[in-house]
Amino acid sequence: MFTGIVEAIGKIRAVTPKGEDFVVSVDSASLDLSDVQLGDSIAVNGVCLTATKLPSQGKGFEADVSGETLSLTTLGKLNSGDSVNLEKALTPTTRLGGHLVSGHVDxxxxxxxxxxxxxxxxxxxxxxxxxxxxxxxxxxxxxxxxxxxxxxxxxxxxxxxxxxxxxxxxxxxxxxxxxxxxxxxxLLARYLERLLQRNTTTDDNDENGDTSAATGLSLEHLAKCGFLG
Structure with a gap:
């Protein structure tokens, strides 16, 4: 998880194709990676990537970028020298100055x-x-x-x-x-939609197929409570 508060502007060092995927090497610039370990998450232009290599000298990291990620984001258009927004994953003590961000681009x-x-x-x-x-x-x-x-x-x-x-x-x-x-x-918009969809389908735990107990949410109920304009 992230906050959407960018910590540094990094640069792409290299983009290396690996079949349908690729490996991206990022210069982290002023971003302190001393507390980052292999497997930790770093957001690159809003995309949550897993650090697969942390060079012992200098600042930077490498990450794999899957075909799924390439199909849903702009990372496939990156070239060596391009600037990117960087943010490390939040911790329990991080100030939540923006909003909860998953790093899963829609x-x-x-x-x-x-x-x-x-x-x-x-x-x-x-x-x-x-x-x-x-x-x-x-x-x-x-x-x-x-x-x-x-x-x-x-x-x-x-x-x-x-x-x-x-x-x-x-x-x-x-x-x-x-x-x-x-x-x-x-995130709230995504989950709210799912809850509303759940209210119109059969509850898996209701043997009689009664949907009224699924969530108690409906567009009418939200409008009544002032959530809809």
């Missing part, structure tokens, strides 16, 4: 437009249609590993406001219209 979105708003930048992003219903105004979303708040919904698209500090400390500063980005929706 899909690839596209930056449609960016423009200046005061000292900040506004990003208009188009997610895959299959993810649009998870995104809510003032809800959380992760963009290339960065925890951000959704400012506005425009149809299936959504808008973000990035303050100068976020731009300076992440690779989002270099994004331009047309670029692809990794998206991870809020």
């Amino acid at each position: 899909g690839i979105g596209q930056l449609l437009k960016r423009y200046t708003s005061g000292r900040s930048e506004r990003f208009l992003i188009r997610p895959p249609k299959s993810l649009a219903h998870y995104i809510a105004r003032k809800g959380s979303i992760t963009i290339d590993g960065v925890s951000l708040t959704v400012n506005k919904l425009i149809g299936d698209d959504f808008e973000l406001n990035l303050v100068p500090h976020t731009l300076q400390r992440t690779t989002l500063q270099w994004l331009k219209a047309g670029d692809s980005i990794n998206l991870e929706v809020d």
Whole structure:
């Protein structure tokens, strides 16, 4: 698990194809890896990767990237010298400054437009249609590993406001219209959808097939409690 608060901007040292997969070598730059062991998780542009090699000299690590990960993320487009957002897995004492992030990217979105708003930048992003219903105004979303708040919904698209500090400390500063980005929706949205689906199917523990006791959740109940607009 992660928080979506980027700790350092690293660089890709090398990308080595291994059949349908590849091995990525990352220069961790200012990120302290002294407390990282083989098998630990590190988020690279929002993608949870397992450290498979930690060189004894210098800063950096290697990780395997599977075909599944390549199909759902932008990691397959990385080249030597590209900058990436890095974050070590959280610990029980980590400050949760962003939101709970799994590092399991849901899909690839596209930056449609960016423009200046005061000292900040506004990003208009188009997610895959299959993810649009998870995104809510003032809800959380992760963009290339960065925890951000959704400012506005425009149809299936959504808008973000990035303050100068976020731009300076992440690779989002270099994004331009047309670029692809990794998206991870809020964990709560995923689980809520699953609970609602469960309420419309037969409870495995109910021999009579009665679905009323499955979760007690329904769209009507959520609307009544003020969770739906």
